[in-house]
Amino acid sequence: MKRVKGIMMIIFGAMLWGATGPMIEWLLAASHMSISFMLIIRLILAGAGILFALKIKGIAILQPLRHKVWLRQLMIFGIFGMLGVQLTFVGSIESSNAVIATLFQFLAPIYIILFVSLRQKSKPPIAQIIGMAVTLTGLFLLLTNGTFSGIALSSEALLWGVAVGFAFAFYTLYPVRLMDEWGVLIVVGWGMLVGGIVLFIFNVMNFPKELNVLTDSKISAVLLLIIVVGTAAFLLFLGSMKYISPVETSILSSFEPLTAMVISVLWFGQVLGAYQMIGALIMLVGVTGLSVAGSKVKEDA
Numbered sequence: 001m002k003r004v005k006g007i008m009m010i011i012f013g014a015m016l017w018g019a020t021g022p023m024i025e026w027l028l029a030a031s032h033m034s035i036s037f038m039l040i041i042r043l044i045l046a047g048a049g050i051l052f053a054l055k056i057k058g059i060a061i062l063q064p065l066r067h068k069v070w071l072r073q074l075m076i077f078g079i080f081g082m083l084g085v086q087l088t089f090v091g092s093i094e095s096s097n098a099v100i101a102t103l104f105q106f107l108a109p110i111y112i113i114l115f116v117s118l119r120q121k122s123k124p125p126i127a128q129i130i131g132m133a134v135t136l137t138g139l140f141l142l143l144t145n146g147t148f149s150g151i152a153l154s155s156e157a158l159l160w161g162v163a164v165g166f167a168f169a170f171y172t173l174y175p176v177r178l179m180d181e182w183g184v185l186i187v188v189g190w191g192m193l194v195g196g197i198v199l200f201i202f203n204v205m206n207f208p209k210e211l212n213v214l215t216d217s218k219i220s221a222v223l224l225l226i227i228v229v230g231t232a233a234f235l236l237f238l239g240s241m242k243y244i245s246p247v248e249t250s251i252l253s254s255f256e257p258l259t260a261m262v263i264s265v266l267w268f269g270q271v272l273g274a275y276q277m278i279g280a281l282i283m284l285v286g287v288t289g290l291s292v293a294g295s296k297v298k299e300d301a
Contacts, residue, residue: 006243011255013236018259020230021098022267023222028094031219035090036203037210040196041223043086046231047192050185064182064190077175077187078194084167086195092164096157099264099272102257103142103280106287107165108172110135115169127289135286141279142272188234257284 027033051061064070092101110132117124124132143153153161178187200207214220257280261272272280 002243006240009236009240013233014255015259016229016233018256019263020226021102021260022263023226024090025093025098027222031213033213036199039086040200042227043192043196046227047189050189073178074190078191079198081171081174082191083195085171088163088167092160095160096153098260102260103283104161104164105168106283108168109287111165111169131286131289135283138279138282138286141275145273145275
């Protein structure tokens with residue numbers, strides 16, 4: 001039963017996260033809301049909400065802040081991890097679309113493998129090299145749509161997409177010790193709150209000018225839905241790891257771009273080109289292969 005629970009959690013979590021992309025895409029287009037304004041509200045409300053819920057449960061949420069080492073790591077994670085992921089993901093959506101942005105985040109395993117290999121001064125196993133080659137082949141088709149005469153995405157979209165992969169890689173690797181010491185929820189809560197506050201400080205003059213956007217009830221409702229759905233998706237994703245393996249998590253995470261794609265087609269009428277669809281599928285196969293290969297390496301170690 002626990003395994004079934006974990007599978008259901010990751011499927012619903014992936015689908016919810018995939019659904020946030022098109023919602024963000026619509027919000028930015030319909031309201032002309034700036035990325036910074038949206039993320040300030042999203043991160044601060046979500047982070048404060050998680051910490052408040054933990055406080056009600058009697059958890060000492062201020063404890064990590066009383067140690068300089070952990071406080072410094074929380075600040076780094078909040079700024080470069082949590083804020084970095086959110087900023088690059090939304091920037092990628094704005095410059096391309098929700099489907100492309102969601103697929104670009106699947107480049108993170110390649111960056112992680114390369115980083116670990118450089119750090120250990122060793123070559124990746126052949127299975128991981130094949131997985132990376134397959135993933136990059138899919139990315140090539142996604143970018144060119146098989147024309148071989150030019151890139152199907154703008155240079156801005158390409159830069160944001162590459163940044164998304166790096167941000168997700170850092171977000172995955174850096175907070176491991178923090179989460180082992182203090183737990184996932186408290187680290188995520190403080191990460192969101194720190195990221196939101198830092199972004200607010202850099203936009204303190206412009207933030208009040210956009211508050212009138214929230215007078216539109218439809219805009220406010222969609223923004224609130226993005227906050228709730230996105231936070232629920234993240235918690236379901238993390239919670240599923242207690243019951244199922246990382247390989248299963250990676251495979252079932254493919255529901256993210258699939259959900260984003262279906263919603264984008266129904267909502268915006270957006271359809272990827274034939275070669276882009278093939279490239280997206282190849283990317284998912286490559287990422288799944290990387291996860292399986294990574295799990296076998298750990299078992300053999």
